[in-house]
Amino acid sequence: MTEANYTDIAYETIDSAAVITLSRPKQMNAITAHMGIEVRHALARAEDDKNVVGIIITGAGKAFSAGADMKALQQIGQAGGLDEFNKNKQHNESELHANPGNLDVPEGFSKGTYSFFASISKPIIAAVNGPVAGAAMSIILSADMRFFGTSGFVTSSFPQRGMVAELGISWVLPKIVGPDNALDILWSSRKIFGNEAKELKLATRVYPDEDLLEESVVYINHLAENCSPVSIATMKGQVYRDLFRDPTESFKEAHRITKAALKTEDFIEGVKSFMEGRKPHFPRIGRD
Amino acid sequence: MTEANYTDIAYETIDSAAVITLSRPKQMNAITAHMGIEVRHALARAEDDKNVVGIIITGAGKAFSAGADMKALQQIGQAGGLDEFNKNKQHNESELHANPGNLDVPEGFSKGTYSFFASISKPIIAAVNGPVAGAAMSIILSADMRFFGTSGFVTSSFPQRGMVAELGISWVLPKIVGPDNALDILWSSRKIFGNEAKELKLATRVYPDEDLLEESVVYINHLAENCSPVSIATMKGQVYRDLFRDPTESFKEAHRITKAALKTEDFIEGVKSFMEGRKPHFPRIGRD
Amino acid sequence: MTEANYTDIAYETIDSAAVITLSRPKQMNAITAHMGIEVRHALARAEDDKNVVGIIITGAGKAFSAGADMKALQQIGQAGGLDEFNKNKQHNESELHANPGNLDVPEGFSKGTYSFFASISKPIIAAVNGPVAGAAMSIILSADMRFFGTSGFVTSSFPQRGMVAELGISWVLPKIVGPDNALDILWSSRKIFGNEAKELKLATRVYPDEDLLEESVVYINHLAENCSPVSIATMKGQVYRDLFRDPTESFKEAHRITKAALKTEDFIEGVKSFMEGRKPHFPRIGRD
Numbered sequence: 001m002t003e004a005n006y007t008d009i010a011y012e013t014i015d016s017a018a019v020i021t022l023s024r025p026k027q028m029n030a031i032t033a034h035m036g037i038e039v040r041h042a043l044a045r046a047e048d049d050k051n052v053v054g055i056i057i058t059g060a061g062k063a064f065s066a067g068a069d070m071k072a073l074q075q076i077g078q079a080g081g082l083d084e085f086n087k088n089k090q091h092n093e094s095e096l097h098a099n100p101g102n103l104d105v106p107e108g109f110s111k112g113t114y115s116f117f118a119s120i121s122k123p124i125i126a127a128v129n130g131p132v133a134g135a136a137m138s139i140i141l142s143a144d145m146r147f148f149g150t151s152g153f154v155t156s157s158f159p160q161r162g163m164v165a166e167l168g169i170s171w172v173l174p175k176i177v178g179p180d181n182a183l184d185i186l187w188s189s190r191k192i193f194g195n196e197a198k199e200l201k202l203a204t205r206v207y208p209d210e211d212l213l214e215e216s217v218v219y220i221n222h223l224a225e226n227c228s229p230v231s232i233a234t235m236k237g238q239v240y241r242d243l244f245r246d247p248t249e250s251f252k253e254a255h256r257i258t259k260a261a262l263k264t265e266d267f268i269e270g271v272k273s274f275m276e277g278r279k280p281h282f283p284r285i286g287r288d
Numbered sequence: 289m290t291e292a293n294y295t296d297i298a299y300e301t302i303d304s305a306a307v308i309t310l311s312r313p314k315q316m317n318a319i320t321a322h323m324g325i326e327v328r329h330a331l332a333r334a335e336d337d338k339n340v341v342g343i344i345i346t347g348a349g350k351a352f353s354a355g356a357d358m359k360a361l362q363q364i365g366q367a368g369g370l371d372e373f374n375k376n377k378q379h380n381e382s383e384l385h386a387n388p389g390n391l392d393v394p395e396g397f398s399k400g401t402y403s404f405f406a407s408i409s410k411p412i413i414a415a416v417n418g419p420v421a422g423a424a425m426s427i428i429l430s431a432d433m434r435f436f437g438t439s440g441f442v443t444s445s446f447p448q449r450g451m452v453a454e455l456g457i458s459w460v461l462p463k464i465v466g467p468d469n470a471l472d473i474l475w476s477s478r479k480i481f482g483n484e485a486k487e488l489k490l491a492t493r494v495y496p497d498e499d500l501l502e503e504s505v506v507y508i509n510h511l512a513e514n515c516s517p518v519s520i521a522t523m524k525g526q527v528y529r530d531l532f533r534d535p536t537e538s539f540k541e542a543h544r545i546t547k548a549a550l551k552t553e554d555f556i557e558g559v560k561s562f563m564e565g566r567k568p569h570f571p572r573i574g575r576d
Numbered sequence: 577m578t579e580a581n582y583t584d585i586a587y588e589t590i591d592s593a594a595v596i597t598l599s600r601p602k603q604m605n606a607i608t609a610h611m612g613i614e615v616r617h618a619l620a621r622a623e624d625d626k627n628v629v630g631i632i633i634t635g636a637g638k639a640f641s642a643g644a645d646m647k648a649l650q651q652i653g654q655a656g657g658l659d660e661f662n663k664n665k666q667h668n669e670s671e672l673h674a675n676p677g678n679l680d681v682p683e684g685f686s687k688g689t690y691s692f693f694a695s696i697s698k699p700i701i702a703a704v705n706g707p708v709a710g711a712a713m714s715i716i717l718s719a720d721m722r723f724f725g726t727s728g729f730v731t732s733s734f735p736q737r738g739m740v741a742e743l744g745i746s747w748v749l750p751k752i753v754g755p756d757n758a759l760d761i762l763w764s765s766r767k768i769f770g771n772e773a774k775e776l777k778l779a780t781r782v783y784p785d786e787d788l789l790e791e792s793v794v795y796i797n798h799l800a801e802n803c804s805p806v807s808i809a810t811m812k813g814q815v816y817r818d819l820f821r822d823p824t825e826s827f828k829e830a831h832r833i834t835k836a837a838l839k840t841e842d843f844i845e846g847v848k849s850f851m852e853g854r855k856p857h858f859p860r861i862g863r864d
Contacts, residue, residue, distance in 0.1 A: 275650060451843060
């Protein structure tokens, strides 16, 4: 995966973390089709980079993302729907073509606009630094964890725009906050800020705004120093496959995977380092 | 749906809300077969009424509902079971016959005694004003949200009566509070009051008793003023279908529904009103 | 089920509770294959004993369990995997052979190393008195409820050892704490103590350390004095079958089971005792 000049996002690495920043600050980082393509490319790049153990997605300036770009949406409405709208556009995105996602997860995840995050073999943290509206909810719900700044908030906006629950949000959200809170969030569109988000379990963590990015990097660094990247990837796949699977299938797979893990170098090093009272050294995932 | 004289419930509209009150106060609003028929009729009436955006179910006096009527239950036991008991009764309920539920949800929901609430195309809030015992738990668990007064509480009572988890409670409750808390609630029958209910996520909200009904109406009014009723109905169907569905199916449906929504008048009005900085005007569901 | 001399656990009854204590205190109660066989035998004994209404599993001394025995694990690694390791061992465990589990639950549960707890017809409480590491997480996650002492904590340790999510943990844990918290717990291996565990819903209850065992016994005694053991067993089976089942199937089963319950002696006694304002008397499960 080569470097690329992004226009709608920024990409950098800090310590063991890749930081992808949605970056159209004048439009509150509203999502465009092109931004989606860049995010996908950047995730492939991070997955492929041996120095990267985990990925952080955040927003430039005061917003995370205002959701779908309203001007684009209005044009879509005026054009009579999405297909007609797309006919009027030409993308030449071949330079940004990417095919990330090494984990085996259900097709619904791997082929979804953002839900393919589940197939990325490295942890993805959404660092929610400001408003997350509409379709942008799918970005943070597709991340493995959601770290909120206290000023970060979610607002669905769907029924205010005559829209529906896009991109699988109606599947994921009730599994995180329960069906009643999911309907409340989707319907009322009231703003759920960091502390309430933590209470509702929508936020995995909440931090003071000024510490949000640093704490996210610290989290990834902790994994980098202590964990087998292969273990992390394997367990991520297990959790997403298990979200909708017969327990019998899951338990059988766990048995098979555990037996296989017992034969790996990572397991031998993991036990050895523990017995010797030192930190383990595990190989990274990706290329130099 | 014409008006009807109810004996076991009361029905009124307040602003944009229909309020259905279980009303056998001397029996702590204990459930009878007839009450169930009246609730069904009243829900059809509310679903059919253009002025109604959401529905509130509450109890008359100090109780929400004591559950199945104990005298009826004892007669059922003495008669040797439910079928035998019913043979001894004649209902002529044709006047109250109703067939509510415009949403497409799994048969288990749409045909269940109270779980058919999931198929009603308008939000249903259980306003828990007092004790909810036994089978009445199914009423509040079938509602989309549960607003508790601080004195509202749940007590299962099933194992004290030699009963089991009726009416799908064993399916729904663990998805709201987790399997361990579900078993604790079902087994111990200890009283879970408003504040603890909120902590366990059994309550969506908790309010001082004296504000409970008003806050429930305020919530419905908020939806009435800001939301597309069609969006609300569509998202309700999505959430209930998604409670047990392969994510791949769900994500495909979301894609299809989103594309369809982009062509609706509600979507055009939703985006237009946003760009113009005014409240949207959406058509209501039902008849004048 | 006859008595047996256990080496790796202790077994006693206190009031209506059977208390199974993992007991290799010098090894922090690390799990051995033999300990697993003894736990299984002890559960069969408790299920079979009419005096026992519920079961408590706890650890001797300051730990609950350190997980798989590290020395055994190292030998497994050196032997080139589990099968090879087992070839080098001979167990003659026929004396401890047992076949507990009267409830009909999915095969994944009933055949799992600890997940068969779901098939035991009596409540199982994990009394978490200290650290629970690695594979020992499966013991407490297979229990029906988790009561933590404030010093009790969980730490996954899997990625530090190059391991994966063993024994179905990746299936169960997200259903209790949500997928994001499950990944956080599995990946970071940070210690989740009693109070945070309660917040995350990993703990059903949290008590001061010195009250933990007594409160667990009090809970079982409460069930013994007030509940039909058959109702408790039936509802346990309902909840575990319903964790992954089409709601339509579940609601039909609930209807069938409820009708059957209405014909039982326990139901008649349950209603009668209520009408007479006295405690019910229900027959116990098991043999004298």
